[in-house]
Amino acid sequence: MRHSVPPLNDKSLLKSQAYINGEWVNAKSGKSFEVTDPSSGAVIGTMPEMDASDIDLAIKAAADAFPSFRKTTGREKGKMLRKWYDLMMENADDIAKLITWENGKPLTDAKGEVSYAANFFEWFSEEAPRVYGDTIPATVPGNRVFTVKEPVGVCGLITPWNFPAAMITRKIGPALAAGCTVVAKSPGETPFTAAALAELAHRAGIPKGVINIVTALQNTPEVGEAITSSSTIRKVSFTGSTNVGKLLMKQSASTLKKLSFELGGNAPFIVFDDADLNVAVAGAIACKFRSSGQTCVCANRIYVQQGIYDEFCKAFAEKVKTFKVGSGYEEGVTHGPLIHDRAISKVEQHVRDAESQGGKVLVGGQKMPDLGSNYFQPTVIRDMTSKMQLASEETFGPVAGVFFFSTEKDVVAMANDTEVGLAGYFFSKDIQRCYRVAEALEVGMVGVNTGLISDPAAPFGGVKHSGFGREGSKYGIEEYLTMKMVTMGGMGQELQG
Numbered sequence: 001m002r003h004s005v006p007p008l009n010d011k012s013l014l015k016s017q018a019y020i021n022g023e024w025v026n027a028k029s030g031k032s033f034e035v036t037d038p039s040s041g042a043v044i045g046t047m048p049e050m051d052a053s054d055i056d057l058a059i060k061a062a063a064d065a066f067p068s069f070r071k072t073t074g075r076e077k078g079k080m081l082r083k084w085y086d087l088m089m090e091n092a093d094d095i096a097k098l099i100t101w102e103n104g105k106p107l108t109d110a111k112g113e114v115s116y117a118a119n120f121f122e123w124f125s126e127e128a129p130r131v132y133g134d135t136i137p138a139t140v141p142g143n144r145v146f147t148v149k150e151p152v153g154v155c156g157l158i159t160p161w162n163f164p165a166a167m168i169t170r171k172i173g174p175a176l177a178a179g180c181t182v183v184a185k186s187p188g189e190t191p192f193t194a195a196a197l198a199e200l201a202h203r204a205g206i207p208k209g210v211i212n213i214v215t216a217l218q219n220t221p222e223v224g225e226a227i228t229s230s231s232t233i234r235k236v237s238f239t240g241s242t243n244v245g246k247l248l249m250k251q252s253a254s255t256l257k258k259l260s261f262e263l264g265g266n267a268p269f270i271v272f273d274d275a276d277l278n279v280a281v282a283g284a285i286a287c288k289f290r291s292s293g294q295t296c297v298c299a300n301r302i303y304v305q306q307g308i309y310d311e312f313c314k315a316f317a318e319k320v321k322t323f324k325v326g327s328g329y330e331e332g333v334t335h336g337p338l339i340h341d342r343a344i345s346k347v348e349q350h351v352r353d354a355e356s357q358g359g360k361v362l363v364g365g366q367k368m369p370d371l372g373s374n375y376f377q378p379t380v381i382r383d384m385t386s387k388m389q390l391a392s393e394e395t396f397g398p399v400a401g402v403f404f405f406s407t408e409k410d411v412v413a414m415a416n417d418t419e420v421g422l423a424g425y426f427f428s429k430d431i432q433r434c435y436r437v438a439e440a441l442e443v444g445m446v447g448v449n450t451g452l453i454s455d456p457a458a459p460f461g462g463v464k465h466s467g468f469g470r471e472g473s474k475y476g477i478e479e480y481l482t483m484k485m486v487t488m489g490g491m492g493q494e495l496q497g
């Protein structure tokens with residue numbers, strides 16, 4: 001079965017080829033892979049199944065474009081990114097339809113993602129002209145020392161399917177602002193959005209070779225290897241799971257690349273007795289069920305203090321009962337399908353495991369075969385314990401496990417008892433506790449009395465096995481720059497004449 005193409009205002013935004021050196025191309029082998037709609041399971045199109053030989057062409061194009069692009073002034077690069085931002089916003093409805101088509105998220109969420117994604121271009125269009133070095137007082141008399149920031153060079157970018165637009169713009173925006181050229185591997189599950197963005201880059205006048213979008217599904221490991229082992233590529237930025245991050249880091253070792261890794265999380269979400277219950281419930285809904293739980297910063301372990309536990313569980317479950325699950329295109333739908341059957345298997349396993357160890361399902365807990373094979377009911381389970389799988393593994397789906405705790409010290413110990421450290425959240429009205437707990441959590445990002453922390457102006461990234469490097473914010477561009485120090489000798493002479 002082939003699912004019909006969404007009605008785009010501009011049909012030329014739907015591409016089924018990769019974009020290399022300013023041209024739309026197929027794989028040299030002629031092979032392609034099928035892309036499916038996670039809602040219906042229907043094949044919705046194909047993309048080139050590229051291999052290492054195609055990637056080499058993209059790397060060469062990016063390397064050829066680099067000497068000239070690196071000399072482009074910050075202001076010029078800023079104008080290109082701004083133009084790309086404007087085109088994204090003008091075509092927001094079409095891009096959102098493509099996101100819903102291939103990722104499944106509801107159209108309103110997809111529109112939100114387009115704006116979030118485009119904002120990275122706007123933000124970095126403003127950072128591009130503001131790349132400063134330092135002047136440094138030298139220790140050696142007569143020496144003058146200064147630093148300049150230079151683009152790293154050709155960058156390899158690898159992104160996941162859960163934000164088909166925003167994960168790519170969050171990398172390409174700062175890369176271009178710094179003066180780098182890129183080879184970006186779009187996610188095999190969701191390649192159409194990235195291709196539409198490449199078409200808009202073309203229209204924005206971004207020079208050929210500066211952006212290259214390569215595609216693969218089965219060949220993804222080979223493509224990853226080609227990118228990480230290339231001696232032309234100087235930097236790799238990856239967003240995805242911790243396991244794949246570790247593999248890519250090993251592969252990058254022989255060429256000692258600069259790396260930024262945004263990896264998996266297992267976010268603690270803590271509600272203290274002194275929290276505003278309504279604010280905490282709203283925060284948990286937004287944080288846990290955004291994109292049906294498929295974001296790396298989604299709450300994974302919800303810890304609620306004893307005095308408020310029953311009340312919180314009841315109010316939280318009541319809210320979840322109001323969700324409408326269905327196709328992302330359907331009016332009023334709040335939550336769509338998961339990306340594929342592996343995701344369904346994982347959430348089901350977490351639910352069954354929790355139930356078998358005494359967890360009580362308050363709402364949901366089952367697959368939804370009437371809607372399609374990738375649908376799972378939004379689920380709330382109470383009486384969770386640290387022995388259950390969900391406590392130590394990222395669920396990446398619509399299952400909220402609520403744990404019980406007694407003291408601040410206990411809950412911080414439980415929150416930190418994990419290898420990863422991406423985001424953490426807590427709710428309290430006590431300002432001293434807010435500082436104390438924010439400082440004690442071993443994560444890269446903390447939400448206090450909010451479940452939504454993503455913002456192009458705020459540094460995004462983790463600690464521990466959640467990776468390193470920061471995206472967005474004034475720090476994001478640093479990932480794509482190197483610092484050169486210049487010492488000028490014989491400078492402290494007497495005036496002549």
Ligand SMILES: NC(=O)c1ccc[n+]([C@@H]2O[C@H](COP(=O)([O-])OP(=O)(O)OC[C@H]3O[C@@H](n4cnc5c(N)ncnc54)[C@H](O)[C@@H]3O)[C@@H](O)[C@H]2O)c1
Pocket residue numbers: 158159160161162185186187188189220221222223224225239240241242244245247248261262263264265295296297394396422
């Ligand atoms: N920290 C963040 O910003 C962030 C954002 C989104 C997702 N994630 C994490 O990603 C995971 C969910 O996504 P997933 O299960 O699809 O992750 P994944 O690591 O399996 O895949 C992510 C992407 O990496 C690429 N990939 C996979 N194997 C590869 C290989 N051998 N070489 C090169 N590229 C490869 C694919 O293109 C894929 O789209 C979760 O752990 C989530 O927390 C993290």
Ligand SMILES: O=CCCC(=O)O
Pocket residue numbers: 162163166294295296297454
């Ligand atoms: O899934 C990871 C990224 C989520 C976000 O940027 O808010």
